Amino acid sequence: MKKIGLFVLGFILFLGPFSIAMAQQPTICAIHPFTGRFAFAGIEGSVAMQDVVDMANEAGGINGKKIQYYWADGEYKDDVAIAAFKRLYAQHTPQIMFGQSTGMTKALGPEIKDRYKVLYSAYTMTSEAANPKENPYLFIAAPTYTEQVGVLLKYIAKEKPGANVAFFYSDTEFGREPILASREMCKKLGLNLVAEEVSQVGGVDISTQVLDMKAKKVDYCIFHGYVSNPIAAVIKQSKDYGLNAKFMGTFWSTELQLLKELGPLADEYVGVSAYSFYYMEENPMIKKIRDWTKKKYPKVEYRSQSYMEVFITTHLFVESFKRADKMKGGITGDNLVKALQSIKNFDVGGLMPPVTIKNNSIPVGRVYRGNSKTMRFDPISDWIRLD
């Protein structure tokens, strides 16, 4: 009993006094999905954030002040992530927070606005985080999911006007996010939305959906809400069943892992992303990341798109810190929002085109096609601005 008492006391003491000590330091706290279904992104993302913070601190920090960075595992569960958010906030009183999911972002949005007043971004690309009127403190360093589907629909409308389109999405909040707005966009672009297929995430039987798409003579199938499975299975079965559709996907499924799963069918897949890939060395920022990785993690051969997303987000956090620090009142949530929104044509070394924050997002994307020979994505469009 005595030991338990001591542990509880230690716990209270551990949580209590931190908030006072760290108040004035530029501080970022993050909740990464280090375990759970989204761990592939969380592990990479946590490294990306640490790398940017280390790079910035090595370069002198924020006008001489070192950036503090703390993170916790959100397990890709909303309740765990919200608890972690509150724990980190109580311990470190950060001015910037980074979250893990759409659900977490939606749940915390009102409180961030009314109470915490911290600049916030997350792995998600939900429209809710790109709505400065409703959620002024939230932003995403990418186009929203709706905008990503928009890029693909525009591409289809240009390639085959009046084509038959199908949406294939996961039965999750993440999967359903862009569907409503994308239906409207199909109408506007004169595309026929002939099918909407819904499935669970992971290795599920999708033959019913494939047969349905065949019956409806689908020309283009857009996936959303998946990372890899069941995309590869759908494409492979479609070939077996004689469905000659083209397959496309949004950010989270535009990753080399999917091409490996597709093998010789990799050429059939087109994806959209807001970032350059790790192998595009011609971009100075990619080269910088590669050199850093080589120096710090010699065994690592590739950095994923989730790394790029968190890298650019943290890069913008650092820039916002620098700008806010020069404002009256210093580094506060409100000043950070103003600083972020003042970013225009900000050069990020080709990781993405020069950044201009609009509606608390960066509405720009590029269409990539899989290459079965190199097992890489090759750009088939220039950067497309969506504003």
Next chain:
Amino acid sequence: MRCGDFKENYIKDEEIFPSRFVKFWLALFFIFLIIFPFIANAYMLYITNMIGFAVIGAIGLNLLTGFTGQISLGHAAFIGVGAYTSAILITRYGVSFWLSIPLAGLVSALAGLVIGIPSLRVKGLYLCIATLAAQFIFGFIFVHWESMTKGITGIHIPPPMIGSFKFDTEKNFYWITLVFVVLGVGYARNLVRSKMGRAFVAIRDRDLAAEIMGINLFRYKLTAFAISSFYAGVSGALWVSFLKVVIPEHFPFMLCIQYLAMVIVGGLGSVIGSIFGAIFMTLVPELLNVLSDVVRSYTPGMGKLIIPFKQVVFGFLIVSFLIFEPRGLAELWNRIKKFFTLWPFSY
């Protein structure tokens, strides 16, 4: 000096506060609960609120599963029904939060009554599957009845108010949670020593024998479902008002499993077991998180190994409890209590 715990009649045996000693410690515990929000930070209060909602929900499930023996895999759905009812009543019809909570419980109880109907024909694993249907049916409704639930966008809920006082922080909401937990625990504790409570236990132990004794199975089984769902509904309504948002993904199937784990680890057929189970399942993962953060800070670069390990430890703790004390934390508590009650003649 005491050397045994002797009761001379049934009334004494059923007393909630059997001795001055119990009353004293309970009073001390209440004083602590009142002081707690003034000494705790926002994170600790957040966890305490979450424990409170889990306690209410777990008591509901324990009344159904632990006391009446009806296994339910639809508890998350009933929590969701309560949550959405409250959110819709507050935001769409302007009903006050205070009225929306009992109404949410009632709508949830109604849903429980409907889903509980198969319990009259099936039991055990078959009932499990029948109640699982609730999870899928209501899960579908939460997503697709967009005109009411706003689908995946969810509903933002304003904080509860009394006059101009807003319950918009963990500290302020703590008082609401505390009141409902006390009411929920008090009612359940009284219920289980009433005629209805004894009927529940008789049904659990042998429903055929219970029916021969004159217990109306139809009435009591459905009542158990209704009361359990009422608790779930209240828990859900409080939870989403605390979070200020409700989305379909708040009520996954895993939530049902989590609640079942709470009542099993805490102790089936025990009100205090539900409390222990809720505390264990909510607090232990958080303590492990804090612990892994501390260990990580002393071992830089080991995060990849340490973070997933906490889940292994949590799983190991659950299994250990089930192996070493299958009757749950409540039994462990009873043994500790008996040891001190009869000390130094505990044998």
